[in-house]
Amino acid sequence: MLELMELAAGGTVAVAKGDLVNVEAFGVLHRARVCRWVAGHVLVDVGDGDFKALVYPDAIVEVVRRAAA
Known part of the structure; x- marks a missing residue:
């Protein structure tokens, strides 16, 4: 696990x-994989x-789906 990150919320x-995860960049949400x-x-x-x-960690707005363990 990466260290704790602050969500935009x-x-x-x-x-x-x-x-x-969903990442906010330039006012638009982008789907991305860590x-x-x-x-x-x-x-x-x-x-x-x-x-x-x-x-930046605070650009991560939400976790959409966790990676398979």
Whole structure:
């Protein structure tokens, strides 16, 4: 599990590699899959894996689905 991250709504959640999350960027929600924690940011695959993005933890709005254990 990655360390605790603040949700935009003010709560906290732990996310793990492979979790499907909604990320807010430029006022738009994007579906993304968590890759790893990098220097205070979360590396995510955005959309269908077309590109990766480094986002601040508070850009994660919600966890849509947990990765299979």
